[in-house]
Amino acid sequence: MTSSLRRDDPPTDVVAPKAAPSTRPRPRIRPVLLTHLAAALLALLGVVALTFLVGPIEQLRIAKVGYLMLAIAGLQLLVGASGQISLGHGAFMFIGAYATALTVLHAPMVPLAAIMVLTVVVGCLAGIVVGAATARLHGPYLAGATLALAVGLPALALYFSDILGGSNGLLFKMRGAPPELAGLVTDNQWKAWVIWFTVLVALVVLATLSRGRLGRRLRAIRDDEAAAAMAGIPVGRTKVTAFVISAGCGSLAGACEAYLLGTATPSSFSLALSLSLLAALVLGGLGSLWGAFWGALALVYLELAGKELADLLGLSSSVADNVPLVFFGTLLIVIVMAWPMGIHGALSRLSGVVRRR
Amino acid sequence: MAPTAPSPLMEVEGVTVRFGGLAALSDVGLTIAPQSVTGLIGPNGAGKTTLFNVITGVVRPQRGTITFKGRPLRNHRPHQLARLGIARTFQGLNLFERMTVLDNVIVGADPLGRSRLPGMLTGLGSYQRDERELTDRAMAVLEEFGIADVAHAYPSTLPYGLQKRVALARALVAEPELLLMDEPASGLSGADMADLAATIRRCSQTMGVVLVEHHMDLVMDVCDHIVVLNFGQVICSGPPSVVQADPAVAEAYLGTPVQEAAGE
Numbered sequence: 031m032t033s034s035l036r037r038d039d040p041p042t043d044v045v046a047p048k049a050a051p052s053t054r055p056r057p058r059i060r061p062v063l064l065t066h067l068a069a070a071l072l073a074l075l076g077v078v079a080l081t082f083l084v085g086p087i088e089q090l091r092i093a094k095v096g097y098l099m100l101a102i103a104g105l106q107l108l109v110g111a112s113g114q115i116s117l118g119h120g121a122f123m124f125i126g127a128y129a130t131a132l133t134v135l136h137a138p139m140v141p142l143a144a145i146m147v148l149t150v151v152v153g154c155l156a157g158i159v160v161g162a163a164t165a166r167l168h169g170p171y172l173a174g175a176t177l178a179l180a181v182g183l184p185a186l187a188l189y190f191s192d193i194l195g196g197s198n199g200l201l202f203k204m205r206g207a208p209p210e211l212a213g214l215v216t217d218n219q220w221k222a223w224v225i226w227f228t229v230l231v232a233l234v235v236l237a238t239l240s241r242g243r244l245g246r247r248l249r250a251i252r253d254d255e256a257a258a259a260m261a262g263i264p265v266g267r268t269k270v271t272a273f274v275i276s277a278g279c280g281s282l283a284g285a286c287e288a289y290l291l292g293t294a295t296p297s298s299f300s301l302a303l304s305l306s307l308l309a310a311l312v313l314g315g316l317g318s319l320w321g322a323f324w325g326a327l328a329l330v331y332l333e334l335a336g337k338e339l340a341d342l343l344g345l346s347s348s349v350a351d352n353v354p355l356v357f358f359g360t361l362l363i364v365i366v367m368a369w370p371m372g373i374h375g376a377l378s379r380l381s382g383v384v385r386r387r
Numbered sequence: 388m389a390p391t392a393p394s395p396l397m398e399v400e401g402v403t404v405r406f407g408g409l410a411a412l413s414d415v416g417l418t419i420a421p422q423s424v425t426g427l428i429g430p431n432g433a434g435k436t437t438l439f440n441v442i443t444g445v446v447r448p449q450r451g452t453i454t455f456k457g458r459p460l461r462n463h464r465p466h467q468l469a470r471l472g473i474a475r476t477f478q479g480l481n482l483f484e485r486m487t488v489l490d491n492v493i494v495g496a497d498p499l500g501r502s503r504l505p506g507m508l509t510g511l512g513s514y515q516r517d518e519r520e521l522t523d524r525a526m527a528v529l530e531e532f533g534i535a536d537v538a539h540a541y542p543s544t545l546p547y548g549l550q551k552r553v554a555l556a557r558a559l560v561a562e563p564e565l566l567l568m569d570e571p572a573s574g575l576s577g578a579d580m581a582d583l584a585a586t587i588r589r590c591s592q593t594m595g596v597v598l599v600e601h602h603m604d605l606v607m608d609v610c611d612h613i614v615v616l617n618f619g620q621v622i623c624s625g626p627p628s629v630v631q632a633d634p635a636v637a638e639a640y641l642g643t644p645v646q647e648a649a650g651e
């Protein structure tokens with residue numbers, strides 16, 4: 031098959047390139063880091079603008095979407111990219127929140143940025159321990175081990191109640207907006223910005239690594255461990271790496287939550303949280319960071335819708351407390367049955383259809 | 388070829404593997420010359436795939452040694468082989484199903500990458516150069532195999548013959564010195580089979596190839612040397628003409644219930 035001129039080409043066109051030397055468009059490779067930084071900057075500006083349009087409670091919710099997205103995105107790296115499963119990701123949020131609380135209480139001079147870095151380090155260390163211990167576990171065994179972590183770790187707060195504050199947790203004060211901006215920016219607004227800035231920095235790292243060699247290694251391991259190993263990929267070590275990064279993200283998300291609320295309590299890192307994170311990931315869509323975004327949105331706003339529904343029905347509090355969970359669970363089942371690839375999968379299929387029109 | 392026998396690329400000596408009571412391999416030895424095609428044949432269950440598993444470190448033999456380029460391979464793990472220059476295709480396809488054809492082959496080129504963990508995380512260092520070089524290298528191999536136009540397709544959407552080519556491209560993209568092929572022709576049409584024979588011959592100009600195959604036409608056509616396994620033992624070895632004439636080989640094949648696919 032040689033490339034020939036179209037029949038209706040004018041014969042005088044002698045300079046037409048005859049055998050164009052395989053002008054297949056080379057896959058273009060954009061500078062990944064710059065692209066991601068630019069996208070993150072845009073997103074941050076969007077969040078800043080949004081906080082001016084909404085009230086203080088909504089600002090808190092925006093911040094919550096941010097750190098939940100980070101936790102889900104970390105889980106996404108583990109579940110969607112490397113094919114491991116964790117039912118205990120809330121445990122790493124617990125670690126981050128308590129690391130933050132303890133630092134603020136015992137070393138109030140440490141600046142916020144340093145606390146955030148510290149919680150990432152602590153989370154990664156915990157990830158190394160857990161990841162190495164569970165490296166040889168697959169499927170249900172890994173799920174079981176991480177489940178035990180989610181149940182066991184918050185219990186520590188009760189056991190070491192003199193340090194970790196028991197079931198009431200730790201209460202502390204964190205500075206909000208800097209005094210120079212008083213009157214212009216509310217504390218809630220400022221905290222939402224700080225949290226989204228932190229989250230976006232972490233997401234840039236996640237997006238960059240997913241796009242490159244490490245992400246490909248993880249996906250290869252997820253699809254076929256034997257073939258990945260034959261391609262020279264150290265399977266065990268790479269899986270632990272994914273676990274550690276994912277734990278670091280969870281811990282940082284926990285730190286953001288503690289910073290926002292000024293508390294760290296064991297009940298906010300229950301097994302239900304771990305399961306909700308995983309459910310939100312599936313709901314949002316496995317395999318893309320966008321899935322984490324939709325998942326976080328769903329987690330915050332479906333819970334809200336569930337609460338409103340319970341109020342509307344005038345249910346007693348013992349029933350009403352469970353309505354959001356039931357609501358979320360039902361929606362999860364419906365959405366996953368309708369769109370097995372989650373919200374992101376459905377949206378990308380939709381945009382594909384629209385573009386083809 | 389060279390007048391004196393070149394030093395072997397790989398030597399397998401006295402390899403014995405038992406799975407419970409089953410002797411999958413007993414005292415198996417073979418020598419693989421560089422730039423040659425060695426056929427490894429035998430009826431179903433003879434131990435051919437098991438021998439590949441031993442060579443690639445998936446299965447630990449009870450006894451026996453493997454030497455690659457004069458250096459013994461001891462307690463080696465599968466992921467170390469790519470960097471030594473050993474590649475393998477699997478009896479199944481073992482493609483990465485949720486990755487595009489291009490990404491499948493880029494993973495095969497992973498050993499050529501230079502970035503280290505910090506660079507992979509941050510996009511700094513050799514990240515960008517790796518992306519460019521590995522992609523270019525993979526695209527070049529896809530062109531070579533005539534599958535560049537499906538670079539962005541998912542393997543499962545392609546006809547079986549093309550999927551087989553993707554698997555082969557993935558194994559070859561890092562330019563190994565030894566290629567282990569486990570039944571590359573199974574499920575191929577006649578035309579694809581002819582392409583495969585040409586590819587194997589082309590490979591053997593730069594690397595040693597070990598070919599496990601049931602299609603005797605292909606084996607007799609491309610192999611310089613053939614080793615016949617039966618119930619885990621080497622029952623015959625030599626050039627195609629010798630193996631073809633050996634009554635023990637005919638008996639081993641006739642004794643099996645499954646009649647091997649006789650050509651087309």
Ligand SMILES: Nc1ncnc2c1ncn2[C@@H]1O[C@H](COP(=O)(O)OP(=O)(O)OP(=O)(O)O)[C@@H](O)[C@H]1O
Pocket residue numbers: 406409411429430431432433434435436437438478
């Ligand atoms: N991991 C294992 N555990 C137990 N038995 C095994 C294992 N792997 C292979 N076997 C057995 O070892 C014997 C040799 O198997 P092998 O797969 O090496 O045969 P083969 O020559 O590749 O056959 P085929 O042509 O069917 O692919 C078979 O009886 C098989 O059932």
Ligand SMILES: [Mg+2]
Pocket residue numbers: 435436437478569
């Ligand atoms: Mg086999």
